[in-house]
Amino acid sequence: MSSFITRRRFLTGAATTLSTLLLSGCDRLSRTQWFPQLLSSAEALNHQAHNWITRDHALAKEFTEADISPVFPSNGTSNPKQPQYQALARNGFSDWRLEVGGLVQQPISLSLMDIRALPSRTQITRHDCVEGWSAIAKWKGAKLSALLERVRPLPVAKYVVFYCADQMDEAGHAYYESVALKDAFHPQTILAYEWNGVLLPIRYGAPIRLRLERQLGYKMAKYVMRIQLVESFESIAGGKGGFWEDRGYEWYAGI
Ligand SMILES: Nc1nc2c(c(=O)[nH]1)N[C@H]1C(S)=C(S)[C@@H](COP(=O)(O)O)O[C@H]1N2
Ligand SMILES: [Mo]
DSSP: OHHHHHHHHHHHHHHHHHHHHHHHTOHHHHTSSHHHHHHHHHHHHHHHHHHHHTOOOOOOOOOOGGGOOSOOOOOSOSSOOOHHHHHHHHTTTSSOOEEEEESBSSOEEEOHHHHHTSOEEEEEEEEEOTTSOEEEEEEEEEEHHHHHHHHOBOTTOOEEEEEEEEEOSTTOOEEEEEEEHHHHTSTTOEEEEEETTEEOOGGGTSSOEEEOTTBOGGGSOSSEEEEEEESSGGGSTTSSSSTTGGGTOOSSOBO
């Protein structure tokens, strides 16, 4: 106990000394090799904290059980044909793993069980598709913020990219989408694994699909296989940040 307190005092003292040094902006220190490194990691921390604190928390409207639509359309891909996906589906996705990497401190690979163990959220929301239909359903899933806190985004990371299982064109591109880190930390942004109280059906994106409640349907990637944190859209297919964006749709599809 006493060594714990001593350690805490030491750490608090060290932090105070560091901020004093930062404030005094001592010239001699900045010429050493370790000091600029320390400074940039303090800056990095600050940038990240700022990002998370200033995130916009306005919630999309939530509905009641009575509002749930009797019919919920399946749009775009409703059953990926790829043999690899079909094999995963046959095993109830027990062999499926979500790879999370890119600009993070701790890349990880998660099973569906791991994802179900993350802090979750349940929400009854309305899905709006640009094609002109809307439907209300109940979604349960892991909070994307919880997943991101596990991998710890690097300060340079700006976007979260989702790579899916369904092949969309002859060139072999599977569906892909991206969202800003700020929107990824929104409390209603979840990796859904349940729809209206049942295991997420294939037509709605099994084993997991993104729910991003303040944007249009095409942002909500189904059949997610891989998540990458990036600094720009350059590395993503056509460079506009998403499959439909590369074909002319808006990247920020706010509703
Ligand atoms: N992988 C993948 N995700 C996708 C699509 C798709 O074709 N493939 N279509 C998008 C579009 S346009 C909409 S409206 C929604 C449809 O979701 P739903 O099938 O659950 O209604 O998924 C989006 N996510
Ligand atoms: Mo859509």
